[in-house]
Amino acid sequence: MVRDEADVIETFVRHNLNLLDGLAIVDHGSTDGTREILLKLQAEGLELRIVPDSNAAFFQSRRMTEIARETLRRESADFVFALDADEFLKIESRARLERALAVVPPGLHALAHWFTYVPDDFETKGGAFGPGHLWWRLKHERHAMHKIVVSGCLLRQPGAYITDGNHLVSFPGAMKPPAHARLPSDIVAYAHCPVRSRKQLEGKVVVGYFADLAAAQASGKKFAHHWGELYEELRAGAEFTPERLREIACNYTLPRAKWRPADELELVEDPVSLAVQVRYAAAARPDTLRRLMHFTEGLIIQQRPKARAGTIEII
Numbered sequence: 001m002v003r004d005e006a007d008v009i010e011t012f013v014r015h016n017l018n019l020l021d022g023l024a025i026v027d028h029g030s031t032d033g034t035r036e037i038l039l040k041l042q043a044e045g046l047e048l049r050i051v052p053d054s055n056a057a058f059f060q061s062r063r064m065t066e067i068a069r070e071t072l073r074r075e076s077a078d079f080v081f082a083l084d085a086d087e088f089l090k091i092e093s094r095a096r097l098e099r100a101l102a103v104v105p106p107g108l109h110a111l112a113h114w115f116t117y118v119p120d121d122f123e124t125k126g127g128a129f130g131p132g133h134l135w136w137r138l139k140h141e142r143h144a145m146h147k148i149v150v151s152g153c154l155l156r157q158p159g160a161y162i163t164d165g166n167h168l169v170s171f172p173g174a175m176k177p178p179a180h181a182r183l184p185s186d187i188v189a190y191a192h193c194p195v196r197s198r199k200q201l202e203g204k205v206v207v208g209y210f211a212d213l214a215a216a217q218a219s220g221k222k223f224a225h226h227w228g229e230l231y232e233e234l235r236a237g238a239e240f241t242p243e244r245l246r247e248i249a250c251n252y253t254l255p256r257a258k259w260r261p262a263d264e265l266e267l268v269e270d271p272v273s274l275a276v277q278v279r280y281a282a283a284a285r286p287d288t289l290r291r292l293m294h295f296t297e298g299l300i301i302q303q304r305p306k307a308r309a310g311t312i313e314i315i
Contacts, residue, residue: 003028005085006282008129014276022047031294058211080150082166090189104181111146113185117193134272195249203288205230
């Protein structure tokens with residue numbers, strides 16, 4: 001499920017399709033050229049399915065569960081990897097991965113390690129995404145979270161759902177997460193690059209905050225407080241300097257009370273091989289104001305009452 005990821009979307013698609021049989025991408029109202037790039041990639045004949053989602057609010061759990069079920073059915077898939085656009089599969093060998101998945105116990109879903117990568121430069125020319133974004137990762141992860149690899153048993157679990165963040169499969173009313181099979185990190189891991197540039201993060205925080213807030217207001221879903229904390233910084237006039245971006249990247253997803261200075265956290269060299277050739281440039285540079293304008297228009301239109309039969313709607 002992606003929104004306004006034009007700087008990274010082509011690399012994401014080409015890299016992950018080198019490892020997987022296909023991709024199903026929910027485009028959540030992108031306005032920065034992401035949709036156009038996806039259509040060009042699809043026109044090349046890549047195994048890429050694009051599913052539009054015009055709902056301004058961010059219902060990730062619901063939409064990812066729907067698309068996973070649909071993909072398992074229509075593609076007869078054995079497993080579905082729930083990915084975000086800033087995540088790149090790190091696989092030593094497809095054969096080793098298949099052997100590991102083949103021994104996942106029946107009725108269980110699998111978990112892959114989630115590694116945080118910190119770019120060596122947040123101000124790359126033109127905001128281009130490249131190998132420098134996926135070269136250095138945190139030596140020790142403190143979030144204790146994994147990413148879900150959904151097995152075909154989801155089709156036999158009508159109440160099951162993928163949790164927000166794509167971390168687990170759970171069930172309504174479950175007091176604790178059900179058992180999952182953990183895959184060794186030397187076989188597969190998700191390389192996560194949450195902070196790529198200042199403009200990218202600003203737009204992600206501002207629009208993400210409002211989209212998540214709208215979903216929380218509409219359905220009572222749990223609000224993502226890390227969005228709110230970073231949004232409050234921007235609203236107060238703070239600037240995401242390169243030093244601040246590095247600190248955010250190193251502490252991403254952690255509660256603010258557990259943050260540590262970036263210079264206290266050790267990085268290790270563990271590059272992800274991005275053996276792809278990018279052909280399509282983003283239509284426009286990241287523009288937070290423009291993104292917010294599009295989002296606000298969509299939210300207002302979505303909440304406008306429908307005209308009753310026999311009445312005239314004034315626009």
